[in-house]
Amino acid sequence: MRTLKNSILLILVALATPAFADLKVATSLGDLASIAQAVGGKHVTAISLCKGYEDPHFVPAKPSLMKAIQNADVFVSVGLELDGGWLPLVIPGSRNPKIQVGQPGFVDASEGVNVLEKPTGTVSRAEGDVHPLGNPHYYTDPKNLEIVADHLARIFSDLDPANAADYGANAKEFNAHMEKALAGWKKQMKPFAGTPIVTFHRNFDYFIDRFNLKLFGTVEPKPGIPPNPRYLSETAQAMEKAGVKLVIYQPYYDADASKELAKKAEGVSVEVPTEVGGMPEAKDVFSKFDFIVGTLAKNLSGGK
Amino acid sequence: MSYRIKLFAFIWVFLIPIVTNAQTRSIISNLANPAIGMSALFLGQAAPNLSLPGSTGPSFQEAEISVISTVDPLWTLAGNFTFDAGSGVAEEAYATTDSVPGIQFKVGEFRAAFGKHGILHTHAFPFIQAPIIMSNSIGEEGFKNAGLEAAWMTPLPWYCELTLGGYHQIEADPDHPLNFNAAAMNNIPYLIHLKNLFDLDENTTMELGGSDLTGYGYDGVHHAVYGGDITIRNVPLRQSNQHGWILQGEYIKKVSYNNSLYDQEADGWYASFQYRWGQEWWSGVRVEEAFNSFSDITDNPTDTSLSGHVQRASVNVAWLPSEFSEMKLEYGLAQTANGGPAQYDNRVMLQFNYIIGFHPPHAY
Numbered sequence: 001m002r003t004l005k006n007s008i009l010l011i012l013v014a015l016a017t018p019a020f021a022d023l024k025v026a027t028s029l030g031d032l033a034s035i036a037q038a039v040g041g042k043h044v045t046a047i048s049l050c051k052g053y054e055d056p057h058f059v060p061a062k063p064s065l066m067k068a069i070q071n072a073d074v075f076v077s078v079g080l081e082l083d084g085g086w087l088p089l090v091i092p093g094s095r096n097p098k099i100q101v102g103q104p105g106f107v108d109a110s111e112g113v114n115v116l117e118k119p120t121g122t123v124s125r126a127e128g129d130v131h132p133l134g135n136p137h138y139y140t141d142p143k144n145l146e147i148v149a150d151h152l153a154r155i156f157s158d159l160d161p162a163n164a165a166d167y168g169a170n171a172k173e174f175n176a177h178m179e180k181a182l183a184g185w186k187k188q189m190k191p192f193a194g195t196p197i198v199t200f201h202r203n204f205d206y207f208i209d210r211f212n213l214k215l216f217g218t219v220e221p222k223p224g225i226p227p228n229p230r231y232l233s234e235t236a237q238a239m240e241k242a243g244v245k246l247v248i249y250q251p252y253y254d255a256d257a258s259k260e261l262a263k264k265a266e267g268v269s270v271e272v273p274t275e276v277g278g279m280p281e282a283k284d285v286f287s288k289f290d291f292i293v294g295t296l297a298k299n300l301s302g303g304k
Numbered sequence: 305m306s307y308r309i310k311l312f313a314f315i316w317v318f319l320i321p322i323v324t325n326a327q328t329r330s331i332i333s334n335l336a337n338p339a340i341g342m343s344a345l346f347l348g349q350a351a352p353n354l355s356l357p358g359s360t361g362p363s364f365q366e367a368e369i370s371v372i373s374t375v376d377p378l379w380t381l382a383g384n385f386t387f388d389a390g391s392g393v394a395e396e397a398y399a400t401t402d403s404v405p406g407i408q409f410k411v412g413e414f415r416a417a418f419g420k421h422g423i424l425h426t427h428a429f430p431f432i433q434a435p436i437i438m439s440n441s442i443g444e445e446g447f448k449n450a451g452l453e454a455a456w457m458t459p460l461p462w463y464c465e466l467t468l469g470g471y472h473q474i475e476a477d478p479d480h481p482l483n484f485n486a487a488a489m490n491n492i493p494y495l496i497h498l499k500n501l502f503d504l505d506e507n508t509t510m511e512l513g514g515s516d517l518t519g520y521g522y523d524g525v526h527h528a529v530y531g532g533d534i535t536i537r538n539v540p541l542r543q544s545n546q547h548g549w550i551l552q553g554e555y556i557k558k559v560s561y562n563n564s565l566y567d568q569e570a571d572g573w574y575a576s577f578q579y580r581w582g583q584e585w586w587s588g589v590r591v592e593e594a595f596n597s598f599s600d601i602t603d604n605p606t607d608t609s610l611s612g613h614v615q616r617a618s619v620n621v622a623w624l625p626s627e628f629s630e631m632k633l634e635y636g637l638a639q640t641a642n643g644g645p646a647q648y649d650n651r652v653m654l655q656f657n658y659i660i661g662f663h664p665p666h667a668y
Contacts, residue, residue, distance in 0.1 A: 051506075051541055060539045060668055063465070063668060066463065089664075092408065095457045097402060097403050100403070102374070128626070225625075226582075251542055
């Protein structure tokens, strides 16, 4: 009798449990998962395959990633071939027809974004591991995330028309929040307009463009090519001559090279995330920019 | 206006644009062309036991041209064409589809999904020389044949893939020693492969695999190759292109069943450890043993052939200045252990590996 009561209780609990989300969304970057969750709200569960402290160029295509998206309804790729080193294995390996390229469940989040640094003319690997479709790190510009939010709202509405109104309203709310936050970040960064900085890789160009900073150079001599001592010395001399004091790098890059360069140039090096989850402070896209802007403002003002 | 001026104006206004358009437009579009890539391997080697002219010094090892493209919403087609100094061959040409939930189908000519080393292309070998047991079992470069494979990702909580394959009847040839050429209608050489992968933590995985490739020979004998493999791999997520290591072992045996008579024709194993100690540097060490080895690992038939019970140790260091080039320096020492005076193969190799164009990422 007691077993029967327990069984009935279990069934009642199961019935009372909220239904699973309407859309299971997987993304290649934490930023995209953060936006997808904000736009999808209670109708969506969003996960990212790439951790924020993981170099998005070199994600190991582990079979467990394929397993993780086996039942996804939507896959959001960052696009512009940033995930081209691992997605061609992971997407087919998922054996999930809904998210194969060309299907409604596969989304290229870069669609509609104003892409910077599109190569003109021939693309040569003599210039390093260049991205032939342009700079794919558009998620370092808050305005681009608004474009992504609208894009995802349209996709989610097509796939789940019953909740289309919610997706539209959530995207609108996300963009309003972003506009308000952006105004604050711009205010914080305004005193540093035109200030040159050095980044490890050209993954901060959209941020630099949005907040009127200036890219002086990179720690790596060419995309994907590690720096050698001579290059670091020459760059440090040039930085010192031009009065460039700040070197920024991400958690997955060689901190030693960045610190050495900053030290030689008598400047400072700081670690900032470019992706959500890159550092504990970057929990979502808003806290990510809060942290980046706060850190840069502090270091550009001499730590005051 | 003179006749000549009118004629000139007519040509300028009407005919030149037509000719220009004809030159710049085409009804033949190249927008849907496949992605194309090429890899090339050059090898230099020195070995005191090799005395034939041409067996030492620099040589062209292999070039591979790869193409891949989507055919239509259902299929993707890929081809790998390899060339060496004397010949060119369509090594693989196959179509895949991911349109069936849970199952990936592959049809065409391709490497069967047997074990770990057997699925690698030559330019992706971690050591310049393939393990000895490969040429004694499924072939130095894997079992390449026409057929159909279905790889099912089971609904188990971990990554568990079951692959079933059926292949064309094929006789033993210089690429592999498998005699699967019985003309009987019921002879369809088949493969069963089970692959399990567990995440031990976010940086480390363990893969366990088992393979069975079976068929009947023209002699009516049941021939089979069995294999088991284990790979523990560490890729620190924070430094995925800078550090990591791979510990791998594989055991393969080739057997036959003539009625109830079981014959273990050859078997062997290898164990290797590769360590990445920087963005540009890998090094590795491998030990291996082959029993009843019948293939000539010296690749030099008129020189001393090492057969029977053979042991080999290899050590290498690789420099990768970018993702698209690699230079590998390797030393290998092989010896027989048949009870009599040992025979040795003692060589130093330097391999240059280049990739241009599109190259699909290698499997994890």
